[in-house]
Amino acid sequence: MFTKILIANRGEIACRVIKTARRLGIRTVAVYSEADANARHVRLADEAVLLGPAAARESYLVADKIIEACKRTGAQAVHPGYGFLSENEEFAEALAANGITFIGPPASAIRAMGSKSEAKKLMGAANVPLTPGYHGDDQTPALLHQEADQIGYPVLIKAAAGGGGKGMRLVEQSADFPDALASCKREAISSFGDDHVLIEKYITKPRHIEIQVFADTLGNCVYLFERDCSVQRRHQKVLEEAPAPGMTEERRRQMGEAAVAAAKAVGYVGAGTVEFIAMQDGTFYFMEMNTRLQVEHPVTEMITGQDLVEWQLRVAAGQPLPLAQNQLQISGHALEARIYAEDANKGFLPATGKLIRLAPPAESLNVRVDTGVEEGDEITPFYDPMIAKLIVWDENRDGALARMRKALADYQVAGLTTNIDFLSRLVACPAFAGADLDTGLIERQKDVLFPEIQPVPRDALLVATVGELLWEQHEAKAAAKLSGDPWSPWHARDGWRMNLSAARTISFKDGEALVEAQVRYRRDSWEISLAGQSTVARGKKLDGDQFAVELDDRRLIASVVAVDDKRNVFLQGSTYTLLRDDPLHRVDAGDSHGGGLTAPMPGKVVALLAQPGQKVDKGTPLLILEAMKMEHTITAPAAGVLKAFCYATGEQVADGAPLVEFEPAA
Structure with missing residues (x-):
C-alpha cells in the first residue's frame, strides 16, 4: 500500500479522499490555487503545494505542476477526484512516464470512453444496448441537421467529449437545430477543447440509472448495484438514490452484467460508472461511462457498507478487489442531495459569497455530510458552487425520505443564496415521494417546486x-x-x-x-x-x-x-x-440599465445576439455570458431599443457590471 498520495483536486472530494487516507495511515498532499489558499482541503492535508492563480487552467489543470509537486513531496500516487484531470488520458500517461501511480483506470480505457461516439461503437461490439442516433465523424452542420431530421425529434445534441451536463442541447423541432448546434459546439470547445458532437433520439420520460463497477488488475470485475439519478436540472444531477425504486432483481442483474461487459470491453481497472437511459417499461440503453469516482458514490457506500475510496487505493496498489460479486449485498436505502450556492428561482443561477453561517445537521449512522467548506469560507466564481453533499440512510425509502426532510430542515446557511428550500420542496413533492421518476420531473412539477413567492409569515x-x-x-x-x-x-x-x-x-x-x-x-x-x-x-x-x-x-x-x-x-x-x-x-433604487441588464456574477461575454440600434421585444436574447462553467442568456427586460453593448465578445466582466445600454419603449 502507498504511504503518501497527492490529491489532484479540491473541495469536498479532496476532503473525502483525505478522510479515508488518514484512516488507512496514508499521508496526503493537497494542491491548491491562490483562491484556495485557506481552503478546507488544504487545512486537512498533511502537506500542501501551491499550483498557481485562481483560474483552473493555470493551476488545477496544469499536469506538469502536479507531477512536479509529486516529485517534491515524494507522493507515490495521485488521486484525481472527479472533474479537472480525472478523465484526462494524457495526464494518466504522464504520471506513468514519471513512475507515479494514477489512482484510476488505464489511459487506454479513459481514451476509449472519453469520446462518446467511439464509446458507442465499442459498446455495440460488446452487445451493450445502444440508443438510436448518429455517432459519426462527419461534423458538417448540414449533415448533422439531416441526421437529426432522419432520427426524428426530439433529439439530444451531446458533446462527444462532454460530461456533467455541459455541451448538451435538447432540440424539439427542426427549425431550432442550427442555433442549438452552434451553442452546443461553442460550449463544448470552451469546456473540453473539442466541439465534436453526436446526436441521439431523446427518450420521452426517461430515467437515468447508473451502475457502479469496479475492476482490479487481476481480471476481476464486479458491479456494486445501481443508483437512480433521474432528478436533474440542466442535465445535471440534483438528487440521487440507491437502490433505484422499482428495480427488479432480474433487471438489476441484466444492467449489472451489461455494465461489467462494458468495463471489460475496454480493459477497465478501478472505479467506474456505466450510465444508462431507461424507459418506463424497464428497457435500457447505454449512455456513457464515467471513468472515475462519481459525485454520488456515497449512496452506494451507504447501502453496501463499503468505502469506495479504500477500494480505489487497494486496486491501484495492485491488490485484488476486497469482495466478489456474490459477497456484495444491498442493505436499506440511501438518498443524496447536492447543496449548492444557487438561486433555484432564477434558473439555478450560481451564487457567490462568504458563508457567514454554515450549520449542517448533526452527523450519525443515518446522516452524513461531505463538504469542502466551513463557516467563514467563501464560494468563489472560479469553481463549482457546491457547498456539500447531504446523504441519509434508513432501512427503507420512506424512512430515508423522512430523514432527508428533517436533515434539510436542520441545514442552516446564511451569506449567500442556496437551493436548500428548493430541495425541501423537491423531496416532499408527491411525484418524488411516490417514486414517479424521470429526468423531466423538475419541469413537470414546476408548479409545486416553484410556487409564487409568498409574503414572509x-x-x-x-x-x-x-x-x-x-x-x-x-x-x-x-x-x-x-x-x-x-x-x-x-x-x-x-x-x-x-x-x-x-x-x-x-x-x-x-x-x-x-x-x-x-x-x-x-x-x-x-x-x-x-x-x-x-x-x-x-x-x-x-x-x-x-x-x-x-x-x-x-x-x-x-x-x-x-x-x-x-x-x-x-x-x-x-x-x-x-x-x-x-x-x-432610504434611497430611490431606480434601475438605470433598463431592468436587470447587468452581469449576475463575474464572467465572460461569449456571444452578442443582436445589433446596436435594433428594436427588440421583451425576452429577445441580447448576449450570452459564460459564468461558473455555464452559459447564461441575457434577454431584453421589455420592448425597446438596444443602444449599445458595453463589452465585446471575449471580454471579462465583473459582478454587477452593466452589459448593455437599453432604452425601453415609451
Whole structure:
C-alpha cells in the first residue's frame, strides 16, 4: 500500500479522499490555487503545494505542476477526484512516464470512453444496448441537421467529449437545430477543447440509472448495484438514490452484467460508472461511462457498507478487489442531495459569497455530510458552487425520505443564496415521494417546486423583530462591561420611561413591501403590533445566533443571522430573508440599465445576439455570458431599443457590471 498520495483536486472530494487516507495511515498532499489558499482541503492535508492563480487552467489543470509537486513531496500516487484531470488520458500517461501511480483506470480505457461516439461503437461490439442516433465523424452542420431530421425529434445534441451536463442541447423541432448546434459546439470547445458532437433520439420520460463497477488488475470485475439519478436540472444531477425504486432483481442483474461487459470491453481497472437511459417499461440503453469516482458514490457506500475510496487505493496498489460479486449485498436505502450556492428561482443561477453561517445537521449512522467548506469560507466564481453533499440512510425509502426532510430542515446557511428550500420542496413533492421518476420531473412539477413567492409569515416577522431587540440588549450589555460604570442605568435598553412605556418602530423590507413592527416596551416583555394585530413577546438568547421566543402562549426556537442589512430567519425548517430598513438611509433604487441588464456574477461575454440600434421585444436574447462553467442568456427586460453593448465578445466582466445600454419603449 502507498504511504503518501497527492490529491489532484479540491473541495469536498479532496476532503473525502483525505478522510479515508488518514484512516488507512496514508499521508496526503493537497494542491491548491491562490483562491484556495485557506481552503478546507488544504487545512486537512498533511502537506500542501501551491499550483498557481485562481483560474483552473493555470493551476488545477496544469499536469506538469502536479507531477512536479509529486516529485517534491515524494507522493507515490495521485488521486484525481472527479472533474479537472480525472478523465484526462494524457495526464494518466504522464504520471506513468514519471513512475507515479494514477489512482484510476488505464489511459487506454479513459481514451476509449472519453469520446462518446467511439464509446458507442465499442459498446455495440460488446452487445451493450445502444440508443438510436448518429455517432459519426462527419461534423458538417448540414449533415448533422439531416441526421437529426432522419432520427426524428426530439433529439439530444451531446458533446462527444462532454460530461456533467455541459455541451448538451435538447432540440424539439427542426427549425431550432442550427442555433442549438452552434451553442452546443461553442460550449463544448470552451469546456473540453473539442466541439465534436453526436446526436441521439431523446427518450420521452426517461430515467437515468447508473451502475457502479469496479475492476482490479487481476481480471476481476464486479458491479456494486445501481443508483437512480433521474432528478436533474440542466442535465445535471440534483438528487440521487440507491437502490433505484422499482428495480427488479432480474433487471438489476441484466444492467449489472451489461455494465461489467462494458468495463471489460475496454480493459477497465478501478472505479467506474456505466450510465444508462431507461424507459418506463424497464428497457435500457447505454449512455456513457464515467471513468472515475462519481459525485454520488456515497449512496452506494451507504447501502453496501463499503468505502469506495479504500477500494480505489487497494486496486491501484495492485491488490485484488476486497469482495466478489456474490459477497456484495444491498442493505436499506440511501438518498443524496447536492447543496449548492444557487438561486433555484432564477434558473439555478450560481451564487457567490462568504458563508457567514454554515450549520449542517448533526452527523450519525443515518446522516452524513461531505463538504469542502466551513463557516467563514467563501464560494468563489472560479469553481463549482457546491457547498456539500447531504446523504441519509434508513432501512427503507420512506424512512430515508423522512430523514432527508428533517436533515434539510436542520441545514442552516446564511451569506449567500442556496437551493436548500428548493430541495425541501423537491423531496416532499408527491411525484418524488411516490417514486414517479424521470429526468423531466423538475419541469413537470414546476408548479409545486416553484410556487409564487409568498409574503414572509407573521411568525417569522415577529421572530425577526425579537431578534433585533435581543441583539440590541446583547450589545448594550457588552458595551456596559467595557465602560467605567457598568451598572449605570443609561446602558439599559429596556425602554424605561418616567411615565408612559416607550414605543418605537422596527422596519423591514419583505421584497418590495415595507413591514413596520410597532414595539411597546413592557416590564418583562414587548408588545409587538403588526398590521394592527398585537402579540406579547419575550425572548432569551441561547448559543450562537439561536434564541427562544415566546409569542403569547407559544414557545419557538429560532435563529436570526445578520449579514449587513439582510436578516436570515431560520424557523421551523424554513428560511426567510428580510432587509432591515432604516428610514434615514432610504434611497430611490431606480434601475438605470433598463431592468436587470447587468452581469449576475463575474464572467465572460461569449456571444452578442443582436445589433446596436435594433428594436427588440421583451425576452429577445441580447448576449450570452459564460459564468461558473455555464452559459447564461441575457434577454431584453421589455420592448425597446438596444443602444449599445458595453463589452465585446471575449471580454471579462465583473459582478454587477452593466452589459448593455437599453432604452425601453415609451
